[in-house]
Amino acid sequence: MTGTVPVVRSVKALRDQVFAWKAEGLQVGLVPTMGALHHGHLSLVDAIAAKVDRVVVSIxxxxxxxGEGEDFDTYPRTEENDRRKLATTPASLVFAPNANEMYPNGFATKVSVGGISDKFEGALRPDHFNGVATVVSKLLLQCLPDVAIFGEKDFQQLAVIRRFVADLNIPVQIMGGTLIRxxxxxxxxSxxxxxxxxERKVAGQFNVILKDLVAAVKSGTPLRQAEEKASSRLLAAGFKSVDYISVVxxxxxxxxxxxxxxxxxxAVARIGSVRLLDNMAIDLE
Structure with a gap:
């Protein structure tokens, strides 16, 4: 298809292409996504392309x-548009399997990461990180890239992935991609x-309030006090609720x-039916 990145839909086709590249001595990178690509995803492609010769983007x-009641059925599926967007990046190949390719009849294995996945998102969304860890393990083993990149917006997810990749000795370097705003x-x-x-106007206050929390912590405000003030300000700004806001x-x-x-x-806060995630570093300097 002109103007889009080539696509494969089977593990065999993916491996055949990756093995061919590696036989040429090329380094391969993987950008796992759920599609509905925006400039944050595209920035991950650009970032990993600086480290490797070929980039695979999974959708x-x-x-x-x-989880039950979440937005799986309504989650945007825009593959053709995603592939057009990827054509403006250094992406070399799209891997877009269907559910049966990823979870064939009889599939019975789950990757579960203790400790780090039990809190925050893991506490609020039971089995969420089991699903993430299982599918990412499969994608890494299906592609066997040299490097894979995940955005820092989902900060806990990145930490969970780093944990199980180290624990299971999966031979892939994990990169964190800068949070794009x-x-x-x-x-x-997405x-x-x-x-x-x-709601979009209200949402713009999220990062402002977090920046003020960071400044308060660096100036000596006790952590629980800074968290509570930020939570109160989010609610006052028009957020429906605050799931958590924690310095970790x-x-x-x-x-x-x-x-x-x-x-x-x-931090995670809700506006209407939408859960918004954000995070910021708090440096000692």
């Missing part, structure tokens, strides 16, 4: 990471399209009691 809306600072997300015009260790995601090391604030 698969993974049913096992959606819209003009008003809102973290880029789900931003669900916001009404009025960036590797273990343990909640910190004092700001005595580089930290991360992670």
């Amino acid at each position: 698969f809306v993974n049913p096992t990471q959606f 819209e003009e008003d600072g809102l973290a880029a997300s 789900r931003n399209a669900y916001l009404s015009a009025e 260790d960036p590797d273990s995601l343990e909640i910190l009691d004092t700001f005595d090391r580089t930290a991360r604030v992670i």
Whole structure:
């Protein structure tokens, strides 16, 4: 198809192409996505292309990471448009399997990561990270890239992936991609399209309030006080609810009691039916 990136839909076709590239001595990178691509995803392609010779982008809306009542059925599926967007990037190939290719009859295996996946998103969305860990393990083993990249917007997800890749000795380097923001600072997300015009204005306050929390922590405000103030400001700004807003260790995601090391604030707040995720580094300097 002119103006789009070539696509394969079977594991065999994917492996045949990747093995052919590697036989030429080329380095291969993987960008796993669920499609509905925006400039945040495209930035991951550009970032990994600086490290490798060929880039595979997977597009698969993974049913096992959606919980009951979540938006699996309505999640945008825009493959043709996604492939046109990828044609403007260094992407070499799209891997777009269907559910039967990923989870054939009799599939019975689950990858579960203890500790780091039990809190925050894991506590609010049971089995979510089991679904993520299982599908990402499959994608990494199906493609066997040299490098794979995941955006820092889903900060806990990135930490979970790094954990099981290390634990299972999967021979793939994991890169974190810089969180990409819209003009008003809102973290880029496919789900931003669900916001009404009025909700979108409110959403723009999320990153502003988190920046103020970061400044407060660095100036010596106790962590729980800074978190509570930020939560109250989000509600006052028009957010429906705050699932969590916590200052944590960036590797273990343990909640910190004092700001005595580089930290991360992670937060999820709701506007209408939309859950918005964001996070920011809090450096000691």
